[in-house]
Amino acid sequence: MTAGLPTRRPADRPFDPPEGLAELRAQRPLSRLRYPDGHVGWLATSHTLVREVLSDSRFSARAELRHLPFPGALGGNEPAPPGIFTAMDAPEHTRYRRLLTGQFTVRRMRQLTEQVEVITAEHLDAMERHGGPVDLVDAVAQPVPAQVICELLGVPYADRARFQGHALDLFRLDTSPQQVGQAYAAVQQFIRELVATKRAEPAEDLLSGLTATDLSDEELVNIGFVLLGAGLDTTANMIALGVFALLTHPEQLAALRRDPGIADRAVEELLRYLSVIPGTVRTALEDVELHGQRIAAGESVTVSVPAANRDPARFPDPDTLDLLRPAGGHVAFGHGVHQCLGQQLARVELQVVLPALLTRFPALRLALPAEDVVMRTDTLIHGVHELPVTWQV
Ligand code: HEM
Incomplete structure (x- = not known):
């Protein structure tokens, strides 16, 4: 029986799954787990x-x-609110x-792709103007996806800085539960106002598109x-x-620089190799026979995304980052109806x-020794707190 989902990653291999998962996968790929609320699943x-x-729809x-x-x-949650x-x-x-x-139409995806290119270029310009070293998390990794969500929801330009500030506060680590609560309330209020605006004046965005359905404001x-x-x-x-990962795997970095055309494959492999989501949970609605064992109705099953994506039975030499391997079939985005x-x-x-980052800064490198990069060990999503980089030759 394992007590609690393993979360500690090996200190010298920050991209590897938490310790203990590989042994479990080899010996007991379906094992008993004691959950923090005392449940044995x-x-x-x-x-x-x-x-x-x-x-399997028998798992809820x-x-x-x-x-x-x-x-x-802790468990014992209420049913999910509408939406x-x-x-x-x-x-x-x-x-x-x-x-x-x-709402995720081909047309909207094409528009979003163009916007991602523009947003990325703007942030790389700002990075270049600032000059190295910069924290890549702050300069690119957080603001680009935040701006993309703004595009998706149709947040007006004038409100973006405010929205992005509140949204990023939700994921900050140095804040008290009270501050997170305030950020949550601020984001909710912001989206509520946005919904009202879209109902009154629908535009081209996804949220406007959804106001044309029978969905309620809530x-x-x-x-x-x-x-x-x-x-x-x-x-x-x-x-x-x-x-x-790329900056610490020079031969892989060189391959992507040489041929940005491999970016599609490289991204699939990075998704597999890095598996930033630790897993997800389903609960048996009835007794289910699985892998020769009986999972009783009401028992929860945690599925480990990092362990599955490093399974040698599916991906040969799984602990090697190889941008050219066929990494399709990974479960970094989950599987099934969700x-x-x-x-x-x-x-x-x-x-x-x-590719845009590597092309713009051909000499991009870490601005500190790789072992000094502080990993996020206290959050659900795997990552780094900061990534200081520089590019001066
Ligand atoms: C690299 C980035 C991302 C990763 C690794 C990721 C991973 C995942 C995973 C593993 C699930 C399945 C969860 C489960 O089965 O319980 C999921 C669901 C979901 N993701 Fe993502 N995701 C990413 C980006 C995004 C983006 C950009 C959006 C939206 C703009 C998004 C929206 C969603 C939604 C709405 C669901 C729930 C789907 C459902 O329950 O039917 N994700 N994601």
Whole structure:
């Protein structure tokens, strides 16, 4: 029995999954896990089992059923409020998902891609003007995804700095629970006002598009929140950690510099290799036989994304970063009906930002020894607090 989901990464291998997961995957890929609230549930660590759990409708994502494995998290949640579809099952989840998928049109994605290019160039210009060293998290990794979410939701230019400030406060680590509460209230109020504006004067953005459906104001506000919560810190950490991984793997960096055309494959491999989300949870709605064991109704199963993405049965030599490998089939965006709704947008952001950064700054390097980069060890999403970089020759 493992007590608590392993979260400690090896100090000398900051990109590797938390310690203990590889042994579990090799010996007991479906093992018992004691959750912080005392619940005795399960932990799935192999690629096959993770995908099986996530694609089986006998496992529920409902908030009120699940026990959370993350340190400090307690179970016993209430049902998800209207619009928080991440923690719902069919048919409620299906309804929201359909309405939202209908908004991620080819046309909107094309427009967003152009905007990602413009936003990225603006931030690289500012970085160049500032001169090195700069903190890449502050200069690029956080503001670019924040601006992209603004584009998606249609936040007017004049309000963006205020919105971005509140939104980033939600993910800051040096704030008290009270300050997080205030940031939460500020973001909610902001989105509420935004919804009212979009209802009165619909524009070209996704939120305006959703006002033309039968969704209520409360649902729209909560959906705005879900998109922000799911799309900002994840993408920001993938950018920062992706750059850190490239700068510490010179031969991989050289390959991407030589041929930016491999960016699509490189991004898939970075998503697999870095697996910034530790996992997700489902709860058995009925007794389920899995991997020769019986999961009883009401028991929660945590699926480990980092363990699945480093499974040697699925990815040969899994602990090597190899930008040219076929990394498709990774579960960095989850799997099944809750698979990441924003994955195409996240891919576009990574495929634009990484090559643009390397092209603009051919001598880009860390401004401190790699072992001095402070990893985020106390947050759900894996990443770095700061990434000081420089480019002067
Ligand atoms: C590299 C960046 C990202 C990563 C690694 C990531 C990862 C994930 C994962 C693993 C899930 C599945 C969670 C589960 O099954 O419980 C998920 C769901 C989701 N993601 Fe992402 N995500 C990223 C970026 C984004 C962006 C940019 C957006 C939106 C703009 C977004 C919106 C969502 C939403 C709405 C869901 C819930 C889908 C549902 O429950 O049906 N994500 N994401």
